[in-house]
Every structure is written in structure tokens, then in C-alpha cells.
Amino acid sequence: MWVIRALFIIVSSLVGYLCCSHLHISRWQGAAVGLCFGIVLVIVERFLKRVSLKGMLTCLLGLSAGLIASNLLVLLTSAMIEKGTNNGVLSMVAASSGLTLGYLGMAVAYKRRDELNLPVSTGASYARYSRGNGVKILDTNVIIDGRILDICETGFIEGTLIIPRFVLKELQYIADSSDILRRNRGRRGLDILHGMQKNPNIDVRISEEDFDGMKEVDGKLIELAKSMQAKVVTNDFNLNQVAELQAVTVLNINELANALKPVILPGETMTVRVVKEGKEYGQGVAYLDDGTMVVVDNGRSLMGQSVDVMVTSILQTAAGRMIFTKKKDEINGM
Numbered sequence: 001m002w003v004i005r006a007l008f009i010i011v012s013s014l015v016g017y018l019c020c021s022h023l024h025i026s027r028w029q030g031a032a033v034g035l036c037f038g039i040v041l042v043i044v045e046r047f048l049k050r051v052s053l054k055g056m057l058t059c060l061l062g063l064s065a066g067l068i069a070s071n072l073l074v075l076l077t078s079a080m081i082e083k084g085t086n087n088g089v090l091s092m093v094a095a096s097s098g099l100t101l102g103y104l105g106m107a108v109a110y111k112r113r114d115e116l117n118l119p120v121s122t123g124a125s126y127a128r129y130s131r132g133n134g135v136k137i138l139d140t141n142v143i144i145d146g147r148i149l150d151i152c153e154t155g156f157i158e159g160t161l162i163i164p165r166f167v168l169k170e171l172q173y174i175a176d177s178s179d180i181l182r183r184n185r186g187r188r189g190l191d192i193l194h195g196m197q198k199n200p201n202i203d204v205r206i207s208e209e210d211f212d213g214m215k216e217v218d219g220k221l222i223e224l225a226k227s228m229q230a231k232v233v234t235n236d237f238n239l240n241q242v243a244e245l246q247a248v249t250v251l252n253i254n255e256l257a258n259a260l261k262p263v264i265l266p267g268e269t270m271t272v273r274v275v276k277e278g279k280e281y282g283q284g285v286a287y288l289d290d291g292t293m294v295v296v297d298n299g300r301s302l303m304g305q306s307v308d309v310m311v312t313s314i315l316q317t318a319a320g321r322m323i324f325t326k327k328k329d330e331i332n333g334m
Contacts (some may be wrong), residue, residue: 005042012038038270061247062109066101073101134159136251137207139221140170142234147253157251160203162230163193163317166210166220197273222248261290261321268311271330274302288323297326 016034017027138161142148150313151157171193175186196202209227211220225232231249234240243250264270272286272294284299296302296309309325 009035009038014196032093058109059106062105062107064105066103066105066107069105070101135162136160136233137221137225137228137229138163138167139166139232139234139236139239139253140167140189140217140234142253143167143171144185145235145253146188146192146284148233149192149195151253152196153199155201160205161196162205162207162221162228164207164209164224166217168206170217205241216241222246258321261292264311264323266313269308270311271306271308272296273306274299274304276303292321292323294323294325297324298330299327
């Protein structure tokens with residue numbers, strides 16, 4: 001885009017340089033006029049980039065209404081003024097009413113834009129239009145994680161899923177990384193998005209809205225969620241904390257996974273396979289099918305073996321649950 005903008009400014013300067021004879025000015029003055037015109041137009045284009053499509057449409061409607069009212073006022077004024085009166089009065093009325101009513105029409109329409117149910121289907125304006133449908137924004141980590149596709153296919157997440165353009169850029173950057181692990185993660189995320197878009201039961205939309213003053217993707221996600229009045233879907237603990245501090249609702253799929261784990265109480269028995277040593281002396285570590293860590297007291301000597309254990313206590317941490325157990329034969333022999 002910056003290349004296109006630079007070429008436009010150069011062409012504007014060239015047009016001013018070549019067309020200066022019609023303006024009765026020198027060639028270099030014409031080039032300067034063309035240069036200023038190109039720069040002003042680029043600044044206006046950059047400003048319009050921050051305005052939603054719904055905002056621009058409401059401004060155009062307000063301007064049209066203001067200009068129509070202005071023309072009606074000029075017609076009434078011309079009918080009331082006697083013939084032969086100086087046309088300067090009519091010109092002054094037309095100019096002043098056009099500027100005044102046109103500006104007021106745009107200003108009022110833009111301020112009351114949320115009251116207009118325009119079916120615009122992109123960005124924050126779409127989210128405001130479909131507020132009741134539960135708009136949710138996906139972050140980069142939850143896309144790479146992949147579980148979001150399975151959750152959506154089950155129908156537990158409803159409404160529209162928004163993928164910001166800056167999240168897509170971050171995914172593309174990760175997919176192009178020289179590090180093979182990061183590259184595989186990025187490509188997995190792009191594959192997950194492709195699978196979501198192919199599913200007719202999942203409503204996925206791309207948001208073009210960006211925040212040029214911010215560099216951090218997490219900060220942009222929070223600001224976008226505020227402007228859309230949407231929820232953020234993530235598995236990032238830090239983003240979860242920052243978003244909640246700023247009153248943004250977060251759906252953390254790690255919390256969902258923890259909530260769906262089977263309830264295990266002290267005194268229950270289970271069979272586990274010890275796979276590695278624990279941190280404390282003599283401990284062995286096993287894992288349940290859902291990834292929950294099981295610490296087996298005096299289980300180091302049983303690495304690679306299955307053993308019957310009894311739950312003694314459960315510790316809930318930010319990373320998940322840890323289940324502490326003892327060998328069943330030790331408890332029975334006590």
C-alpha cells in the first residue's frame with residue numbers, strides 16, 4: 001500500500017507539473033500543488049481506514065439528507081424573494097445552507113449510527129448488528145491449539161467467530177519461520193482455519209479492523225473485543241488475566257477442559273502406568289488419558305509398569321490438576 005501511495009503522490013505531482021498552464025502558474029508551482037493534493041488525499045485515505053463501513057454509510061446518508069434539505073431551503077427562499085433581486089443573496093443562502101445542513105446531517109447520522117440496522121457484514125459494525133448472536137474473537141494460540149475446531153463441530157460454541165486480519169498475519173509469520181517447530185505450529189493453525197471455513201455449520205468471518213498505534217497482538221485483540229462488544233476465545237493465561245482486568249469476557253478452553261475432566265475423590269482406586277521419575281525421592285509419575293499428572297508415592301522402582309493405586313489427595317494448580325496416590329498394596333498392608 002505504501003508503494004501505491006508513493007506512486008499516487010508522484011503521479012499527482014506530475015499531473016500538476018504538466019497541467020500548470022491551465023492554472024496560469026509556473027510548472028514548479030503546479031508540481032507543488034499536485035504534491036500537496038496527493039499528500040492530503042493519502043492522509044484522508046488513512047483516516048477513512050479507521051472508520052467502519054457502517055460509519056461511512058451513515059455519513060453519506062446524513063450528507064444526502066442535509067443537501068436535500070438545503071436545496072429545499074434554496075427553492076423556498078427563491079420563491080419568497082422578489083424577481084430582480086440580486087442573485088448574490090441566493091448564492092449566499094445556497095452556500096451557507098449546503099455547508100451547515102450537510103455538516104449537521106453527517107454529524108447527527110454518525111452519532112446515531114448504532115440505531116440504523118444496516119446489514120453490514122464485516123468488522124465491528126457487523127458485530128454491533130449481530131450483537132445478540134454471540135460474536136467471539138479467536139486469538140492466535142487457540143487457533144494453533146486446534147481444539148477449537150472440535151468444540152465448534154460439536155455445537156457447543158454458537159454465533160459468529162471473528163478472525164482479525166492481524167491474527168492471520170501473525171499465523172503467516174509463524175508458518176514462514178525458519179524454525180521447524182514454529183513453522184509446523186503456524187501451518188497447523190492455517191489448516192485449522194481452513195477446516196473451520198469449510199464447515200458449513202461454523203460462521204467464520206475475517207475482520208479488517210486494525211489498530212495502527214499498537215504493536216502487541218494481545219492489545220489489539222482486547223481493543224477489538226471492546227469495540228465489537230465481543231468475547232475473546234483463548235488458551236493464553238496472560239491474555240486471560242489482562243482481558244479480565246479490562247472488563248473483556250474471556251472463554252478459556254483450558255478452563256473448559258478442566259471442567260470436563262472426570263471428578264476423582266480421595267479414596268478412589270485406579271490403575272496407572274508409571275512413565276518417569278518424580279521430583280521427590282522415590283516418587284513415580286503417571287498420566288491419565290486426559291493428561292492429568294498422577295504422582296505415585298514410592299513408585300520410582302515401578303517405571304514402565306502398571307500399578308493399582310489409591311488417591312490420597314488432589315492439588316488444583318493454574319496449570320491443571322495433580323493427583324497424589326499411594327500403591328494399593330501398601331495401604332492394604334498397613
